[in-house]
Amino acid sequence: MTSIQSEEELENALDKCSLLPISEEQEENEEQMVLPDLETAVNCIVCDEICQDSTTCDDCNLPMHESCCEEGVKLCNLCSRRNSRKRNRATALEGSDQQAEKMMKHSRNRFPPASRGDSVRIHSVRE
């Protein structure tokens, strides 16, 4: 243990104290705030009806009816939608990347990079 000699050191020590895990008393208070109904009555993530099945989504672990699962995959509609969107975005990104590259090549050909000292002629539509 190092002895505290300056005010700054005292402050640092106090900072460390505030990072200590919550005391048992505080934990008890938090438990009381949880509503008891939430554990018994849960809504199916897919159809939003009361769900007493023990089936949960493989991805987000939220409860849902066994009948609401897609066949073969235990995914809620949100996760299956998210998964398909992820796939779509990946292919869309690939496509736009290729398109952007093509456009870059195209514009480089049309407008070769100007270098210092080049005279630049500005074309005005009115003249």
Ligand SMILES: [Zn+2]
């Ligand atoms: Zn359901």
Ligand SMILES: [Zn+2]
């Ligand atoms: Zn899910």
